[in-house]
Amino acid sequence: MATQATILLVEDNPDDERLAIRALRRANISAEILIARNGEEALATVFNTNCLPIVMILDLKLPKIDGLDVLRAIRADAKTRLLPVVILTSSSEQRDIIDSYDLGANSYVRKPIEFDRFTEAVGQLAIYWTGINEPITLER
Template sequence: MATQSTILLVEDNPDDERLAVRALRRAKITAEILIARNGEEALTTLFNANCLPIVMLLDLKLPKIDGLDVLKAVRANEKTRLLPVVILTSSSEERDIIASYDLGANSYVRKPIEFDRFTEAVGQLAIYWTGINEPINPER
């Protein structure tokens, strides 16, 4: 069940999932971490949630429904349209960056290949979205 102190990580690569969760814990993020391993799971989780997560970290290259289509569906739905979405992907393709921002992504972060840089990037993202950013009131 999502709560306002939840992070939704949408990641199909088990290694990247483990690294991201480890990075979140290393950054002392206490938020619950929900995992969706494909786009369909992500949308089901969001659309069935009583309370939306504080942020969604979304990979682009996903099975079933790709990340750009997930983002499009999130922005088209009244319940989820204002949910902060951070694209966290290995793609540095200019067309993916442009499409992500065109569809309403709040941020686009390319996954660093090096372990230390990856954990630092994910940790900083989580600190920002869970501790610095002012979230939308969940009662909206």
């Protein structure tokens, strides 16, 4: 399965969604931004496409299916197991951090409370995953 120049943002908080989109645009990210507002939508988006996003930015505390279960499902499927997943959450609980890495998260970032720090963190994530990291591009 190929990757495409899209970012899948999985976020149920409308304010954080708006801030993240704003940060991505401020960072001059040209990738299309797909939004999933719960875990069920995230899995449907990933499993019902021919091209994977270049990265999934995943909140943990989600309705319907929580972020850890989304990550578990992605890593369990051969066609999505290599999809880069960045956890972006307000949780600083050690159990969430450990579980995320145990399940194969590529990165764990705690959402900064301050607007400027939040936009900087999201912008830096996007720059790395869309401009510096070498994505998988082979058909699977």
